[in-house]
Amino acid sequence: MLNPIKIKEDFPIFKRKINGHPIIFLDNASSTEKPKCVIDAIKDCYENYYANIHRGIYSLSEEATEAYESARSKTSKFINAKSEKEIIFTRNATEAINLVAYSWGNKFIKKGDEIILSVMEHHSNLVPWQELAAKKGAKLKIIPLKKDFTLDFDAYKKLLSKKTRLLSLTWMSNVLGTINPVKKFIKEAKKYGATVLIDGAQSVPHLETNVQDLGCDFLVFSSHKMLGPTGVGVLYGKTGMLEKMPPFLYGGDMIREVTQFKSTYNELPWKFEAGTPNIADVIAFKNAIEYIEKIGLKNIEAHEKELLSYAKEKFSKYKKVHMYSPKTELSGGILSFNIEGVHPHDAATIFNEQNVCIRASQHCAAPLMKALNIGSTNRMSFYVYNTKEDIDMAEKALKNVLKIFKV
Amino acid sequence: MDLYSEILLDHYKHPHNNKPLKKHTHRAKELNPLCGDSLTIDLEIDLKGKIKNVSISPKGCAISTASASILSDYILGKNIKQVAKLKNEDIIKMLNIEITPGRFKCAILPLATIKKILN
Numbered sequence A: 001m002l003n004p005i006k007i008k009e010d011f012p013i014f015k016r017k018i019n020g021h022p023i024i025f026l027d028n029a030s031s032t033e034k035p036k037c038v039i040d041a042i043k044d045c046y047e048n049y050y051a052n053i054h055r056g057i058y059s060l061s062e063e064a065t066e067a068y069e070s071a072r073s074k075t076s077k078f079i080n081a082k083s084e085k086e087i088i089f090t091r092n093a094t095e096a097i098n099l100v101a102y103s104w105g106n107k108f109i110k111k112g113d114e115i116i117l118s119v120m121e122h123h124s125n126l127v128p129w130q131e132l133a134a135k136k137g138a139k140l141k142i143i144p145l146k147k148d149f150t151l152d153f154d155a156y157k158k159l160l161s162k163k164t165r166l167l168s169l170t171w172m173s174n175v176l177g178t179i180n181p182v183k184k185f186i187k188e189a190k191k192y193g194a195t196v197l198i199d200g201a202q203s204v205p206h207l208e209t210n211v212q213d214l215g216c217d218f219l220v221f222s223s224h225k226m227l228g229p230t231g232v233g234v235l236y237g238k239t240g241m242l243e244k245m246p247p248f249l250y251g252g253d254m255i256r257e258v259t260q261f262k263s264t265y266n267e268l269p270w271k272f273e274a275g276t277p278n279i280a281d282v283i284a285f286k287n288a289i290e291y292i293e294k295i296g297l298k299n300i301e302a303h304e305k306e307l308l309s310y311a312k313e314k315f316s317k318y319k320k321v322h323m324y325s326p327k328t329e330l331s332g333g334i335l336s337f338n339i340e341g342v343h344p345h346d347a348a349t350i351f352n353e354q355n356v357c358i359r360a361s362q363h364c365a366a367p368l369m370k371a372l373n374i375g376s377t378n379r380m381s382f383y384v385y386n387t388k389e390d391i392d393m394a395e396k397a398l399k400n401v402l403k404i405f406k407v
Numbered sequence B: 001m002d003l004y005s006e007i008l009l010d011h012y013k014h015p016h017n018n019k020p021l022k023k024h025t026h027r028a029k030e031l032n033p034l035c036g037d038s039l040t041i042d043l044e045i046d047l048k049g050k051i052k053n054v055s056i057s058p059k060g061c062a063i064s065t066a067s068a069s070i071l072s073d074y075i076l077g078k079n080i081k082q083v084a085k086l087k088n089e090d091i092i093k094m095l096n097i098e099i100t101p102g103r104f105k106c107a108i109l110p111l112a113t114i115k116k117i118l119n
Helices: A004-008 A036-049 A059-078 A093-108 A127-136 A153-159 A182-191 A239-244 A279-295 A297-315 A344-353 A366-372 A388-404 B006-013 B062-075 B080-084 B088-095 B101-118
Strands: A087-090 A114-118 A139-143 A164-170 A195-199 A218-222 A233-237 A255-258 A263-265 A321-324 A334-339 A359-361 A377-381 B026-032 B037-045 B051-059
Touching: A036 A059, A036 A279, A059 A087, A059 A279, A087 A093, A093 A127, A093 A164, A093 A195, A093 A218, A093 A233, A093 A239, A114 A127, A114 A153, A127 A139, A139 A153, A153 A182, A164 A182, A182 A195, A233 A239, A279 A297, A297 A321, A297 A334, A297 A388, A334 A344, A334 A388, A344 A359, A344 A377, A344 A388, A344 B062, A344 B101, B006 B062, B026 B101, B037 B062, B037 B101, B051 B062, B062 B088, B062 B101, B080 B101, B088 B101
Parallel strands: A114 A139, A114 A164, A164 A195, A195 A218
Antiparallel strands: A087 A233, A218 A233, A255 A263, A321 A334, A334 A377, A359 A377, B026 B037, B037 B051
16 A cells, blocks of 8 residues: 655645645546656756757767657556657657547548547546547547446447447546547457557546557557656557557657658658657656556555545535546546535635645536536545545535525 | 635525526626636627616536626626626635635636626
């Protein structure tokens, strides 16, 4: 078991107090705080060995290049990719999905093709496909939700056909916390020869990932949701897929040979990394992964389940609180809830009075809100530094909301 | 707590002027894409530009609903020229609360909706 109190000490931000109170950070599904080792790694790069990569003959550039590429190699091992060539650094998970939609989608999606998504997708795994489908005359098919807040697998099987070209599915819902049995979904899609993209933005920071075991063609995730810097996203793609795809962005570093009127392109993975990348942040992302590995993903998952179950137990005591959460064993550390008669924005404002940071919105999942027949929710989401005391504070804030709104 | 005064909560729970009008000359709807809230305002404006009737249909938080309610009371019977002069700061003053930056949008949504009609 991990020790969240000890872990909290590694995060400088938690030394800060606002209005005399410590910070209770429960918005980790949006973005996480950063440990000192990650902050130090950025500083170390800029202070000691910063230069542009893949270019210089001098030592500084060689050192920076080595550090950057070792982050790639670390990322590759972290998700058990076959080779580091399969790891493309982007700005964020959204950009990684857009890369696939523009590059793979433009080439391989044809008129009449079908793209299967689920109703619980984040807008980032919906809007790029809407655009692509509109442009190509392809059709989106949506896997519905069951009453227990899990996806309807039988309905999914009926959506599959010879026309299915792509399944693009989230591993974990950023609203409900539902962990989808993606391996099962991928296996079905593969029976029809469909390409599969898994959105791992919520899952990769919390669950063990093995892309070879999953059998997906693409996986996307984001550094900033897993203790790493902002501005670093990851696209994993099977070598065979990435090789068939044209570049996404054109310019420096992604070329092999350039003449005045024609160019050829670099090999993987650099073919997809045009221009100077986010060097220092990618390097520091490696430290974030190492930090997570040191704690252990199995421990992280168990810790979050324990917090979730504790929070559900506490919050279920209140009749006016409605939770949108599957069985704890099917869920990650995310808990969405509403308070009858109190708008989530008002609840979150009152939570903030005690420095309890929760999210209140549609969580970039408007179609899911519609399916649940609600406008928005409050959401608590947990990570390695959260304690049961944090949830006690959230409960105290909840009581305050009920008192102020007299519900 | 300064934000959620009794008056504000009363406007939230029982917003004024929220019965539908028999007839309206103008209608505007504004959305807050962050939270999925919406506000529809119907006005009956006579030929001289006087607001004879107002109806609000708020679907949102306490701040935006109270703001719509208070604003609807204020504009009723006034000339649109006068209403057009209203600024965001005027609304905050009317609400008489300490607004945080994150909730500013909620507070000014009703005025933005009215301005949509007047423009």
